[in-house]
Amino acid sequence: MRLLSPLSWLISPLALLTLWALVAKAGLFPVNLLVPPLEVWHSFAELLATGELQEHLSGSLSRLALGFAGGSLAGLAFGTALALSKTLEAYCAPLFHTLRQIPSIALIPMFVLLFGVDETFKVVIVAKTAFFPVALATCEGVRAIPRSHFEVAAVYRLRWTTLVGRIALPAAVPAIVTGVRVALTRAWVVLVACELLAADSGLGQMIEMARQMLRIDVVMVGVVVTGVIGFTLDFGLRRLERRLSNWQSR
């Protein structure tokens, strides 16, 4: 029974795959609307063999890395400053919270006009998407460090390096990592959307080109790879999140 129960999770995916294969084989729909799963697999293997997939993937991931690193570092710095400085808060908080409301996707046309359709536009929009969740989480994480921790530190006359390294950071980091995770997932979604709309390389562009050429098999490969990447990014940060917050009772 113990061996069987994890396997039972596979029932429905396998059933769906079988159904898909059967319906495709029966020819109820034209092939350019429903390709058999085996053909999707072949396309995947072919894209891998020619190196096309790797090329698109590295294009997308390097954009993500560049934009995300810039946006999240800026967010980290701004969020910390916002939490610590009352003056900065008075000047920046209203604008920050207003701009936060505007979804990144809605900014795509504007950024295209401002930065053109080249790399800059994609990196900037990924950075923008990453900035806001990270800044918000950092600000709240830093603010949520209990005052009493600092009082305890004062009683024991801890040096300020110890104070930051051993007390402030561990207390704020779990919240920040959660923000980083949300930001990364969103940045990935927005990047793929940008590539679908305007790009000469990248996963989104591959999907869009395949759509225009009615290569539904390639579209499906692209969709699945997009999902796997998104899942991996989220999963990795979730693991990190759990490790960093294992002192919390949850």
Place this chain on the structure above:
Amino acid sequence: MKVRDMRGLVLPLLMVGAWEYASRQGAAGAYAFVPLAQVASAMAELLGSGELLINLWASLTRTCTGLGVGIVGGIGLGALMALCGPANRLIAPLFHALRQVPMLGWIPLIALWLGNGESAKLLIVSLAALYPMVLNTFESRRQVEGQHREAAQVLMLSRWQQLRLILLPAAVPGIAAGVLQALAFAWVTSVGSELFLSSGAGLGSLMMNAEAAARMEIIIVCVLCIGLSGYLMSWLCTLLSRRLLRWRPNR
């Protein structure tokens, strides 16, 4: 106190000023940075011709329809998964696998199957609203504390009474949080889907057409409109859920 409040306006005003300044720096600047007067006149024009309202209305109705479908379907599916173990075994793997694909990533596939008309967009918006509803409904059932269930047992409530009087109200906060998330997703996805499938009315279509014609002022008006509507909708939703959840302590 008054002076303090004004400090928040400094930065936005500076930004607007810089924008206006950039717009006066020759032809290259004026292409991307349109003068503020032009934005204002575009706003007046779009409002006057009713174009803005028609497109806003189209985006809003799709959001609400998709949200409705997502809420009903999501609560149903989430409750089924939470209350029936075998159903969860069958649905959960598929659900979590499909959930990993970014919403807008589905657009090319759905466009191939359903064309680029309203039905494709509605499907995408409904799916976007469905995910958070299923997740939140499922999770909130787990959050009904064991002690509440025991208290219900001691009071000899029947299964149906437990469902109606204990499980359902206990799930309401989670579901309300889900609706708030679903609303945000549905709104973004509704506008986003119009960027890709820009046939028909909608703020996204309006923006794409403006982009093609390099009409920055129209894009700005649209972005303002999208931000404001999204904010107003989530504000209304929060008010509603606070009314519904007045039994909770104010945090």
Place this chain on the structure above:
Amino acid sequence: MNAIAHPLHPSVDTGALTICGLSKTYALKGRPVKVLKDIDLNIRPGEFVSILGASGCGKSTLLRLIVGLDQDYQGQILLDQQPVRGPGLERGIVFQDHRLFPWMTLQQNIALALKNHVMPAAQKDRLVAEHIDLVGLRGFELAYPHQLSGGMAQRAAIARALVNKPKVLLLDEPLGALDALTRVRLQQELQRIWIQERCTVIMVTHDIDEALYLGDRVIVMDANPGTIREDLPIDLPHPRERDSALLQGYKQRLLGELVGH
């Protein structure tokens, strides 16, 4: 305050609880752990029994078995000669945490206990109002649990347990989470309510003063496995004085036994 006939209320003739050879085993990390062993207990109708013991002696488990939340045990539990199976409205329970439903007002929480009684709505309303009065919460009918203090919420929980007119009222450290002053006040209230309602009460506690002040009998339990060490009758009419020499004497004795001077 007039003295009430002791120890039995002549008018009460139901609510006798008989426990024979009761044992209970849990599986902890695959190994069986005996929490209760050969418990025999005879409780007369209308009696107030305090069960006293250190934490982990199985006293709360005993209550869970009697109320029927846990039906996996050896031995017998009889209420008026009828075996107990699962929860029933003739047994009411108050937990340490009040367990009121946060989305219902005080009134709705108490009315919920009457949900499956066949009686006119007006009569239900009257019963609910009476019991809110009984625990001294008039004026708070429309308050939500988060608006009540800990002591008030516990009074409400007592009202909810009593509104069904249970033959046996089980109290699982009902005052354990309250501050010392509220605790003393609610102990007096409990005594008053019990004199008025005249049902059988079994109260689990780890507070010696509380057990002595309220109980007609104090059952002292040992841990690992949970057994009855002593069954101490307290021959003192209710309502009692806290500083009575008799109670003080018993207290010294119990302290010696439980803590070991």
